[in-house]
Amino acid sequence: MKRLGRGWAILSSLIFATVLVLPARASEDQITLHTASFEGASALGSSVTTILNLQIWQTLRSAPTPNPTHRSFGKGVIVWGRPLARYSHEDAESRAKEGSLLAQFVLWGKVYEYGKGAIAQTNLSIPAYYDFREAHPERWLVEVKSPGGVVRFSADIPQRRYSFEPIVLAGELISRYSHPGALQIYSGPGSQEVIGAIGDEFTALEHRGGMVKVRSGSKVGWVRLPELSENRSEVVDFVGGIVRVFRADWGGAELLMDRVIKNERAPNELRTDAYLYKGLAAAQQNRSSEEAFLEALKLSPYAKRCVVYAVMGKLSDYRLAQLSSTDAGKQRALLQDAGRLLREHLYLFGPGEDWVLDVSRGLEKLGAPLATADR
Amino acid sequence: MITRKTLLAVAKRFSLIAMLLILPLSRAGANDPLGPRLKISLFRYAGSEGSEPKAHFSRFKGILRDKITVLVEELTGVWPGFNYLGNLALEPGGNDGFEDNLNTAIAVKNYWAASRSLILLRGSIITDADNSYSAQTRLFFGDLQGALPHPSLSVKLPINEEQFANTSDSHSLAIFYALAMDAARRGEKPAHVITLLSRAQDKIRDLSKRQSSSQSLIDIEKAVENAIMAQRLRSYSR
Numbered sequence: 001m002k003r004l005g006r007g008w009a010i011l012s013s014l015i016f017a018t019v020l021v022l023p024a025r026a027s028e029d030q031i032t033l034h035t036a037s038f039e040g041a042s043a044l045g046s047s048v049t050t051i052l053n054l055q056i057w058q059t060l061r062s063a064p065t066p067n068p069t070h071r072s073f074g075k076g077v078i079v080w081g082r083p084l085a086r087y088s089h090e091d092a093e094s095r096a097k098e099g100s101l102l103a104q105f106v107l108w109g110k111v112y113e114y115g116k117g118a119i120a121q122t123n124l125s126i127p128a129y130y131d132f133r134e135a136h137p138e139r140w141l142v143e144v145k146s147p148g149g150v151v152r153f154s155a156d157i158p159q160r161r162y163s164f165e166p167i168v169l170a171g172e173l174i175s176r177y178s179h180p181g182a183l184q185i186y187s188g189p190g191s192q193e194v195i196g197a198i199g200d201e202f203t204a205l206e207h208r209g210g211m212v213k214v215r216s217g218s219k220v221g222w223v224r225l226p227e228l229s230e231n232r233s234e235v236v237d238f239v240g241g242i243v244r245v246f247r248a249d250w251g252g253a254e255l256l257m258d259r260v261i262k263n264e265r266a267p268n269e270l271r272t273d274a275y276l277y278k279g280l281a282a283a284q285q286n287r288s289s290e291e292a293f294l295e296a297l298k299l300s301p302y303a304k305r306c307v308v309y310a311v312m313g314k315l316s317d318y319r320l321a322q323l324s325s326t327d328a329g330k331q332r333a334l335l336q337d338a339g340r341l342l343r344e345h346l347y348l349f350g351p352g353e354d355w356v357l358d359v360s361r362g363l364e365k366l367g368a369p370l371a372t373a374d375r
Numbered sequence: 376m377i378t379r380k381t382l383l384a385v386a387k388r389f390s391l392i393a394m395l396l397i398l399p400l401s402r403a404g405a406n407d408p409l410g411p412r413l414k415i416s417l418f419r420y421a422g423s424e425g426s427e428p429k430a431h432f433s434r435f436k437g438i439l440r441d442k443i444t445v446l447v448e449e450l451t452g453v454w455p456g457f458n459y460l461g462n463l464a465l466e467p468g469g470n471d472g473f474e475d476n477l478n479t480a481i482a483v484k485n486y487w488a489a490s491r492s493l494i495l496l497r498g499s500i501i502t503d504a505d506n507s508y509s510a511q512t513r514l515f516f517g518d519l520q521g522a523l524p525h526p527s528l529s530v531k532l533p534i535n536e537e538q539f540a541n542t543s544d545s546h547s548l549a550i551f552y553a554l555a556m557d558a559a560r561r562g563e564k565p566a567h568v569i570t571l572l573s574r575a576q577d578k579i580r581d582l583s584k585r586q587s588s589s590q591s592l593i594d595i596e597k598a599v600e601n602a603i604m605a606q607r608l609r610s611y612s613r
Contacts, residue, residue: 087445088444089445089452090448110441112437112539114534114535114536114539115431115507115533115535116535116536117536118536119539121441159449159452160452161449162449163446165581166540168536168539169536267577268576268577268578268580268581269574272577300573300576300577302569302573302576304566347565347569347606347610348570350456350566350567
């Protein structure tokens with residue numbers, strides 16, 4: 001990871017630097033998370049961003065463990081940048097689209113003084129735009145065979161703009177990290193010898209437990225990452241999980257989304273979407289997603305995105321049944337379930353919504369028109 | 376699995392009278408020539424005159440303004456039809472609030488109506504025994520109260536970092552609910568009204584998880600459920 005000098009950042013809107021570049025095959029797309037330095041009084045905003053940055057970076061992985069099939073998830077990069085001009089998703093999305101960045105995600109926020117302490121409000125923007133990637137694993141595509149050819153169903157990611165639970169910053173963190181250069185570099189992972197502090201520019205090299213090896217200027221050493229709060233925030237797990245979805249690291253995404261689900265403090269909206277991503281990851285690994293989607297619907301029974309994913313899950317199960325040559329009756333029941341689910345929740349969709357029309361047409365091609373799906 | 380039959384059963388349980396109160400609201404305001412209500416009016420809180428309470432009030436206002444920006448952007452990201460919310464504004468500008476001279480219930484109601492506000496935020500900053508502060512806020516919904524027993528809700532929360540999430544969520548909840556009721560009043564499509572109500576439900580769940588349920592939370596939870604049922608009935612009758 002590199003953080004740029006403030007002067008540079010102001011002078012140039014195009015300068016960013018790389019957190020970490022993991023080994024990749026030449027043809028694979030790069031997935032970039034941009035973290036815009038949080039606004040806020042004193043250097044606390046900058047310190048909080050650095051810590052979050054390094055914590056998310058620890059969730060990046062280039063391959064599964066173990067890796068008997070020699071898989072690679074491609075290149076994952078986290079890039080640090082100047083604060084946004086305005087506290088706004090639109091601003092964050094514009095930043096992502098800058099030619100020198102082309103990021104898929106922007107993590108941004110603000111540190112507020114509140115009461116006698118401080119809190120960090122964190123947001124995530126995932127803009128939809130042409131980012132030159134060849135593959136889009138995050139877009140759910142289910143292809144099923146029919147007598148008339150292949151029928152395709154697709155769904156976009158659940159949401160593209162998120163606000164996380166505010167992080168109540170620990171008192172010690174506020175007192176220690178409110179001034180520049182507070183994040184110290186130690187000579188070794190267990191050493192007490194301070195050799196410098198993270199400056200305006202640094203690169204993360206490797207991590208071990210709660211420590212990250214960095215190069216900052218001419219210094220190479222270890223930074224200890226403090227806990228931001230007494231309570232574990234869902235930010236790192238959720239953002240790390242979505243990054244893994246975009247890299248088709250389905251097993252890894254499931255692991256991190258499970259942590260969000262188990263985090264009782266995570267907002268309902270986030271836990272709902274964690275279930276949706278968990279279900280998507282299960283389906284992409286040729287497993288049933290039904291349980292995850294039922295849980296999502298329990299948390300947010302009137303959220304359209306839950307219905308979209310639950311219907312896609314049924315269609316994915318139908319595809320699996322086709323592949324395993326399950327009896328025709330069971331296959332038909334899955335299609336009918338998909339249609340019934342959609343029909344019962346049509347009130348959540350506006351008239352003429354493209355996704356509903358596409359699914360309706362697809363079901364008709366498969367001989368299970370929506371109007372008769374539950375007969 | 377929710378079917379139309381279970382919906383009707385649930386409707387009976389959840390006070391049909393309240394739903395009947397909401398249904399006419401959606402017709403009465405249809406095609407309102409003045410359009411949606413997009414002003415959140417914040418009044419200077421009583422007790423915010425001293426330097427520390429004033430700083431608390433000013434910070435609260437800044438946080439609320441940021442919250443509204445993000446909340447609107449999240450909605451427009453879900454459905455572009457919510458773009459009209461781009462004009463949703465916390466008023467007045469600056470760090471202060473409107474001077475609060477509304478001394479009677481009628482005066483409050485008249486102000487809400489004449490200013491075409493979505494909600495009025497009024498309240499006081501209270502010094503607690505240990506020299507910490509609490510904010511007591513009255514959120515006034517006017518004709519957008521729907522199935523709430525009263526046109527206003529009261530929220531009292533200590534001003535400390537541990538309560539920040541509750542402060543933020545209770546105001547978001549009120550805004551989602553008021554926006555939903557305003558959309559219903561204008562005859563917006565049930566799917567879009569339910570989107571707003573579903574967001575309100577998210578906030579109710581988050582608040583319930585963190586604190587024991589207050590009467591205000593119970594009241595608005597019921598009002599949101601009733602409004603959802605009313606919109607579902609509307610969608611079937613279309």
